[in-house]
Amino acid sequence: MEVGQTYCTGEVPEQRRAIGGGGDEGKGSGTRHSVQRLWPETLVDMAAGGLTTQVIVKPSATDALCLLRALDIPPGELEWAERLALETGLSVQRIRSQPVTEITKGDVDAAGPTHR
Numbered sequence: 001m002e003v004g005q006t007y008c009t010g011e012v013p014e015q016r017r018a019i020g021g022g023g024d025e026g027k028g029s030g031t032r033h034s035v036q037r038l039w040p041e042t043l044v045d046m047a048a049g050g051l052t053t054q055v056i057v058k059p060s061a062t063d064a065l066c067l068l069r070a071l072d073i074p075p076g077e078l079e080w081a082e083r084l085a086l087e088t089g090l091s092v093q094r095i096r097s098q099p100v101t102e103i104t105k106g107d108v109d110a111a112g113p114t115h116r
Contacts, residue, residue: 021046029073030080036067043067089115 089111
């Protein structure tokens with residue numbers, strides 16, 4: 001879930017540290033952007049591919065490069081609400097506007113038959 005969407009509402013408590021890594025194939029940059037939007041005091045992000053590894057440490061009190069600027073979301077990578085809509089059958093608008101509310105009978109009725 002896009003934690004940045006709920007962070008400003010107080011539904012996710014302020015984070016002193018956040019540690020992230022990887023991301024599913026084709027979803028990595030968007031996932032990392034979500035973790036960065038927690039704006040913790042210190043963010044540690046790790047990645048590996050083949051024989052290469054990378055660690056980014058971003059203390060918030062510095063001008064160090066954050067993940068939003070360091071990692072571009074590749075063309076064709078679905079954003080968080082689009083991914084959840086495909087996985088759940090909920091509408092993209094519903095997910096964006098109410099990401100942490102209870103799923104209702106109306107949501108279920110509006111979903112396609114494979115998601116009911």
